Amino acid sequence: MEEHKDRLIDTLIRGRDSAHKLQNFLHLKLNVDGSVLVKDLLTEIVGSFSGGLSMLNSSDSGDICWDPASPHVGLASPVDLSPEVRAGKKPALAVKERRGCYKRRKTVDSRVEIRATIEDGFAWRKYGQKEILNSTFPRCYYRCTHKHFHGCKAAKQVQKLEDDSNMYHITYFGRHTCPNPNTLAHHELVLDFKDSKKHNLFSNNPSTIRNIQSDPSVKQEADSKAQSTDVSDIISSANDDHSSQSIKWDEVFSADLGSFHEGSSLLRFDLEDSCASTRSHDYLNEFFNNGDLLGDILLSGEFS
DNA sequence: TCAATTTGACCTGT
DNA sequence: ACAGGTCAAATTGA
Numbered sequence: 001m002e003e004h005k006d007r008l009i010d011t012l013i014r015g016r017d018s019a020h021k022l023q024n025f026l027h028l029k030l031n032v033d034g035s036v037l038v039k040d041l042l043t044e045i046v047g048s049f050s051g052g053l054s055m056l057n058s059s060d061s062g063d064i065c066w067d068p069a070s071p072h073v074g075l076a077s078p079v080d081l082s083p084e085v086r087a088g089k090k091p092a093l094a095v096k097e098r099r100g101c102y103k104r105r106k107t108v109d110s111r112v113e114i115r116a117t118i119e120d121g122f123a124w125r126k127y128g129q130k131e132i133l134n135s136t137f138p139r140c141y142y143r144c145t146h147k148h149f150h151g152c153k154a155a156k157q158v159q160k161l162e163d164d165s166n167m168y169h170i171t172y173f174g175r176h177t178c179p180n181p182n183t184l185a186h187h188e189l190v191l192d193f194k195d196s197k198k199h200n201l202f203s204n205n206p207s208t209i210r211n212i213q214s215d216p217s218v219k220q221e222a223d224s225k226a227q228s229t230d231v232s233d234i235i236s237s238a239n240d241d242h243s244s245q246s247i248k249w250d251e252v253f254s255a256d257l258g259s260f261h262e263g264s265s266l267l268r269f270d271l272e273d274s275c276a277s278t279r280s281h282d283y284l285n286e287f288f289n290n291g292d293l294l295g296d297i298l299l300s301g302e303f304s
Numbered sequence: 305t306c307a308a309t310t311t312g313a314c315c316t317g318t
Numbered sequence: 319a320c321a322g323g324t325c326a327a328a329t330t331g332a
Contacts, residue, residue: 102324104323105323127323127324127325127326128324128325130321130323130324132322133320133321133322139322139323141323
């Protein structure tokens with residue numbers, strides 16, 4: 001049953017992420033032709049997956065309940081507010097009513113790790129700290145920063161170990177249903193071009209790229225062959241121009257890559273932001289899914 | 305100004 | 319009744 005649920009969650013995550021990618025891919029075109037309906041539809045699809053995942057995660061306790069962190073849930077409606085509350089006072093009972101009830105998470109679907117650092121690549125928001133009986137160090141409570149945006153139910157508890165090892169006992173609950181920041185934060189792309197031909201696949205990609213570097217040996221080779229419109233020129237001008245160290249994908253990919261190298265060459269892109277990284281990833285995915293070009297470019301980096 | 309953290313109160317499970 | 323998990327107002331910091 002638990003395995004069944006895991007597979008269902010994985011399937012939902014894949015579906016949602018695919019919808020996200022489609023949404024990102026269509027973003028530019030939507031702006032161009034104003035296909036708002038498609039955009040709304042995609043937003044709804046992504047929302048449906050996220051909502052489903054949230055319900056699945058919250059159903060660990062046996063019932064699908066409301067999200068206690070939701071800004072409006074659990075609050076008395078304006079009509080229900082007492083005069084004291086409306087006046088800004090805080091009567092003792094109002095607090096009780098406002099907080100309502102919440103379910104404690106169960107230890108099922110939890111995993112324990114002993115680590116030297118509490119950093120794990122995800123963005124956590126601390127929501128509580130508690131002194132624990134017979135423990136020197138307090139226990140800290142964290143939930144995913146993207147809880148509200150993505151309905152991510154992941155949470156963790158961190159407590160420093162009693163011994164002098166400076167290690168932390170970390171208990172994780174639930175799983176992240178938000179996009180993995182490890183992927184988003186990976187701002188560097190390394191492209192290995194092999195027998196690349198001139199193409200304009202990325203001509204619509206709006207991502208900007210900074211600090212582009214090429215493999216030194218290849219750059220030298222490229223310099224000797226460089227033509228006025230090839231990639232090395234674009235890279236050089238981007239790196240030389242300190243006032244605007246960014247170029248566009250289309251500038252790179254519409255250049256004559258063939259003159260840049262023969263055999264193999266490397267391009268390293270330090271992307272300006274995680275958003276650009278995500279979009280680049282999406283476009284490169286499309287690139288690799290194109291059978292004609294498959295194998296032309298070897299991509300390295302943390303992309304799934 | 306806004307987001308993150310702190311911290312005391314509230315709430316639940318045992 | 320108590321320990322510990324969660325909430326949310328107050329505080330802090332960028």
